[in-house]
Amino acid sequence: MSEEIISFLKSKFADSIIEVTLEDRETSLTVKKEKFCEILSTLKYIGFNHLSDVTCVDYIKEQEIEVVYHLWSHTKKLRGNIKVRISRESPSIKSVVDLWIGAQIHERENHEMFGITFLGNPNLSPLFLEEWEEIPPFRKDFNAREFVRREYYEKE
Amino acid sequence: MKKNKLEEREITPEFLLPFGPQHPASGHFYASIIIDGERVVELNPHPGYLHRGLEKLMEYRTHVQNCMLVDRICILDPFSNEIGYVNAVEKITGIEVPERAKFIRTIMAELGRILSHITWIGVNSMALGLDSGTRIAWGNRERIIRLNEIITGGRIYPCYFTVGGVRRDLPQGFKEKIMKELDYVEKQLNVYDSLVFENEIFIMRMKGVGTFGAKEAIALGTTGPNLRGCGVKTDVRKDESYEAYPMVDFRVVTMKDGDAYSRALVRRGELAESISIIRQLLEKIPEGKFRVIIPSFMKSPKGDTHFCCEAARGELCFHMVSDGSPNPYRVKVRGPSFSHTLSEFPYLVKGVNIADVPAIYWSLDPCPADMDR
Amino acid sequence: MEELRPKGIIKSVEEARAWSLWVINYFTACGFLELLPWVGSGYDMERFGIKAVGSPRHADVLIIAGYVTKKALKRIKRIYEQMPSPKYVMVLGSCPMTGGMYWDSYATIKHIDKYIPVDVWVIGCPPRPENIGHAIVMAMKAIKSGFKGH
Numbered sequence: 001m002s003e004e005i006i007s008f009l010k011s012k013f014a015d016s017i018i019e020v021t022l023e024d025r026e027t028s029l030t031v032k033k034e035k036f037c038e039i040l041s042t043l044k045y046i047g048f049n050h051l052s053d054v055t056c057v058d059y060i061k062e063q064e065i066e067v068v069y070h071l072w073s074h075t076k077k078l079r080g081n082i083k084v085r086i087s088r089e090s091p092s093i094k095s096v097v098d099l100w101i102g103a104q105i106h107e108r109e110n111h112e113m114f115g116i117t118f119l120g121n122p123n124l125s126p127l128f129l130e131e132w133e134e135i136p137p138f139r140k141d142f143n144a145r146e147f148v149r150r151e152y153y154e155k156e
Numbered sequence: 157m158k159k160n161k162l163e164e165r166e167i168t169p170e171f172l173l174p175f176g177p178q179h180p181a182s183g184h185f186y187a188s189i190i191i192d193g194e195r196v197v198e199l200n201p202h203p204g205y206l207h208r209g210l211e212k213l214m215e216y217r218t219h220v221q222n223c224m225l226v227d228r229i230c231i232l233d234p235f236s237n238e239i240g241y242v243n244a245v246e247k248i249t250g251i252e253v254p255e256r257a258k259f260i261r262t263i264m265a266e267l268g269r270i271l272s273h274i275t276w277i278g279v280n281s282m283a284l285g286l287d288s289g290t291r292i293a294w295g296n297r298e299r300i301i302r303l304n305e306i307i308t309g310g311r312i313y314p315c316y317f318t319v320g321g322v323r324r325d326l327p328q329g330f331k332e333k334i335m336k337e338l339d340y341v342e343k344q345l346n347v348y349d350s351l352v353f354e355n356e357i358f359i360m361r362m363k364g365v366g367t368f369g370a371k372e373a374i375a376l377g378t379t380g381p382n383l384r385g386c387g388v389k390t391d392v393r394k395d396e397s398y399e400a401y402p403m404v405d406f407r408v409v410t411m412k413d414g415d416a417y418s419r420a421l422v423r424r425g426e427l428a429e430s431i432s433i434i435r436q437l438l439e440k441i442p443e444g445k446f447r448v449i450i451p452s453f454m455k456s457p458k459g460d461t462h463f464c465c466e467a468a469r470g471e472l473c474f475h476m477v478s479d480g481s482p483n484p485y486r487v488k489v490r491g492p493s494f495s496h497t498l499s500e501f502p503y504l505v506k507g508v509n510i511a512d513v514p515a516i517y518w519s520l521d522p523c524p525a526d527m528d529r
Numbered sequence: 530m531e532e533l534r535p536k537g538i539i540k541s542v543e544e545a546r547a548w549s550l551w552v553i554n555y556f557t558a559c560g561f562l563e564l565l566p567w568v569g570s571g572y573d574m575e576r577f578g579i580k581a582v583g584s585p586r587h588a589d590v591l592i593i594a595g596y597v598t599k600k601a602l603k604r605i606k607r608i609y610e611q612m613p614s615p616k617y618v619m620v621l622g623s624c625p626m627t628g629g630m631y632w633d634s635y636a637t638i639k640h641i642d643k644y645i646p647v648d649v650w651v652i653g654c655p656p657r658p659e660n661i662g663h664a665i666v667m668a669m670k671a672i673k674s675g676f677k678g679h
Contacts, residue, residue: 025396026462049374052464053490055475068475070462070490074374074388077395081462102377105498128204128528129636130600137209137635144212145633152639177604180554180583184601205601206558208634216633225630231559278569294569301566312562312655525559 002078005046013039026079036084037094040069044099048073048080051096054106056114060140063088065114069096086116095120113138170197173510177205181283181514183524185497194509199502206528211487218482219245219319220452227313229489230526232275235261235268236467238317241487243398244463244474245319249456256444257321262400263334263437264307264316266430270341271300272468273423276521280420281352283514284361289352296344303337319454321447331438338431345427353424362417366504366516369414376503377495380470381426382520384410385419392466404436416519423521453482469493469521491526498527546589546615547672553588553608554581558595560622560655572658577665585611594655596624596631597638609645615677617668619649621656629654646679 006020006027016039019030031039052070059066069082086093095118096103105127107118112126115136126132135142175187186202210229214222226241227234239261246253274297281289301311307326308314316323352358370386383390391408393401409425411418460477470492477486497520504516539545567574568581582588585608597605609618620641623629628639641647651664 050379051377052471052473053475053488055488057460057477057486070473070475074390079396079462079464100377101375102495102499105495128207130204138212144209144635145216147635148633151635177601178553178555178585178608180581184556184558205598205604207598207600207636208596208631209636213631213634228559231562275565278565290568291570294565295571297569298566298571311657312559 002076005078009039009042012042025077026081028081028083030083030085033084033086033093036082037096040071040082040096041099043071043080043082046073047075048078050074051100051103051106054103054110056110056116056138058088058114058138058140060088065091065116067093067110067116090117091115092117092119094118097121112136115139169193175199175513182517183522185522185524185527187501189505189510189513191510194511196505196508196510196513199505201498201502203498203524203527206525208529210529211489214487215483215485218453219456219484220454222484222487223318224313224315227315228525229529230467230469230472230491230493230523231312232523233268233272233468234313235265235317236465236472238315239265239399240463240465240467240472240474242317242319243465244461244476245456247463248459248461248476248478249319249454251320251448251450253321254445254448255442257446258400259437259441260322260326260446261317262404263434263441264314265399266434266437267300267303267334269468270427270430271297271304273427274300274341276423276468276518277348277352280518281358283518284358286352286355286358289348292344292347292351296341299337299340303333306333318447320450321445323447325446334434334438338434341427342431345424348424353420359417361512361515362420362519363415365416365508365512366519367413367415368500368504372503373414373500376499378470378500379495380466380468380492381422382419382470382496382500384408385422386414387412392464392471396464398463398465400437403440404433406433416515419519419521455480455482456484467492469523469526470496489529491523491529493522493524493526496520497522497524543673543675547669549578549580550589550617550669550672551580551582551587552590552592553585553612554583555591555608557593557597557601558624560595560624561592563621563653563655563658563661564592564594566658567661572662577669579665586613588612589615590617590619592619592621593625593641594621596622596629597641598636599638600636602638602644606645617648617672617678618645619651619664619668620647621651621653621661623652623654626650626652648676648678 013035016032016035017029021028048071050072052072055068057066064085065088067084071080095107097120104121107121108124108127110116111124113136170190170192173189173191175182175189177184177186184205188200190197226237229237274293278290278293304314305311308316370388373383373386387410389408389410406429409422411421456478458480462475464471464473472492473490475488476484479485505513566572591609625641631637649664649668651660653660
């Protein structure tokens with residue numbers, strides 16, 4: 001993002017933006033959970049019309065999960081990463097399906113792998129795994145090697 | 157009067173057709189199609205037959221060991237996966253790669269793009285019933301795979317790029333060998349034109365089928381040749397240039413109509429552009445070192461980064477988080493076929509004839525391994 | 530190969546079976562990439578009488594190439610049960626044999642022969658086309674001398 005976009009956002013949402021890093025054509029913003037939807041719709045209105053990906057990172061020591069939205073603007077050729085932190089106990093966040101239709105499938109995958117509830121998403125049924133009874137597999141307290149030893153090598 | 161038993165039974169017009177995992181035209185992917193006569197009402201995709209949890213496996217291995225796993229994200233185009241991962245690690249650690257290594261990586265990436273598009277010609281012809289296109293395309297693919305083997309040592313999974321450069325230098329006489337194969341591929345493009353792209357039946361089956369405009373395409377998350385077939389001029393190699401792409405001159409191929417035939421023509425144009433890119437690079441390649449030696453248990457500093465590159469199918473992104481140890485803390489891979497198969501395909505298929513479904517599916521060039529990871 | 534080639538009229542059912550093996554068209558996973566040269570004009574498979582068919586009721590051989598996930602295993606078992614005997618199973622690659630490089634993945638099967646019986650194992654990651662050809666010729670010799678599968 002360029003300097004003028006960052007200053008425009010800071011003037012409008014001064015108390016929601018926590019941290020900004022600017023590097024060449026790419027910017028990362030860390031924002032608070034309350035107003036992140038309005039920041040995203042402002043960015044979409046400015047010209048960031050392509051949502052690349054929705055990523056989740058599990059910080060188990062701080063007991064928080066970080067959700068990152070990666071945006072790209074086809075007209076301005078600029079990239080932006082918006083980061084939001086939510087708590088790890090029963091995590092839930094508002095869905096962005098009404099801004100970008102393509103976000104529905106990314107949120108469905110993150111719900112299955114991390115256990116996050118996206119409020120407003122029409123379909124959160126399991127995508128990749130069938131009859132999965134353990135905790136969501138990409139969390140840090142799921143020990144994959146212990147699970148594999150118990151389920152596959154000892155039973156076969 | 158006797159009442160006919162058939163009249164008492166309730167008849168529903170809709171029927172569930174499985175486009176199943178074992179199917180000559182579907183890859184390893186299941187979609188349940190609800191049809192009404194010959195028209196499709198709705199399509200529900202069910203992926204997950206190739207899911208291995210690669211992102212979780214990468215957290216248990218060091219950066220150098222991960223270079224072998226990353227090859228297998230998209231099996232039809234291995235070089236672009238390696239470029240993405242290795243560049244993300246170098247961005248986070250700040251390692252500078254020598255010039256010769258950048259040129260070598262770009263040459264191999266473009267060879268991989270040619271290989272992927274030739275495989276696509278074969279698979280698309282097989283789905284439509286044009287078997288001779290398949291046999292000829294998959295036979296020609298052998299020449300480039302043998303070139304892969306001479307340069308890198310592996311036919312399908314080269315495992316050639318590493319953090320700091322490439323593993324070994326190009327062999328003696330590589331210029332003549334690569335030029336010979338490029339001349340052969342260029343001559344074969346005429347054969348593909350007359351057999352596949354200008355074939356009347358191919359045009360009738362692909363033209364006007366699976367159309368969508370630029371606005372809907374961007375809202376659904378389309379990237380790559382599928383988006384360039386709708387008229388949007390965007391390419392990661394030009395917008396956020398990486399490796400040796402700033403030093404070559406090429407044009408971004410776009411078509412206006414947005415149907416399956418324009419997507420096919422975009423890929424045909426990219427084949428010709430890749431051949432010219434490799435020829436320019438072979439003339440300009442500098443001498444020098446091909447690798448910077450780094451320790452195997454190199455610790456990367458804390459932080460996170462995001463890197464995007466242009467694979468043959470679209471935009472491939474890596475988001476990497478590191479916490480100061482030799483293993484990465486979290487790696488997220490955004491495969492191009494994830495949005496294409498799971499968002500676009502159900503949207504494009506509503507209301508078409510059942511015979512158009514494989515034509516639309518393969519014109520989007522999906523790779524089920526890329527989608528499931 | 531010379532002793533396999535039929536001289537004159539084919540005299541026995543086993544010889545006819547060996548020279549017309551039909552493979553079911555099931556693109557499983559990454560090990561399948563080295564079967565594409567066999568379909569193409571490089572190493573042509575139709576000169577051995579091998580053909581790809583769509584339905585399991587018409588097929589003789591099931592090729593499992595590459596890793597098998599738990600979700601796909603149910604479907605593979607069902608296809609195996611639908612094939613009429615005599616039927617043969619060929620496994621390519623090191624992932625279905627012992628886990629391969631996905632030995633610590635929570636979703637893949639480590640030993641496939643605990644679930645379905647296997648006749649031919651070919652090692653490699655993925656195996657080269659010449660290795661697959663050697664395995665096919667070995668299988669044809671065994672079928673010609675009366676082998677009917679496990």
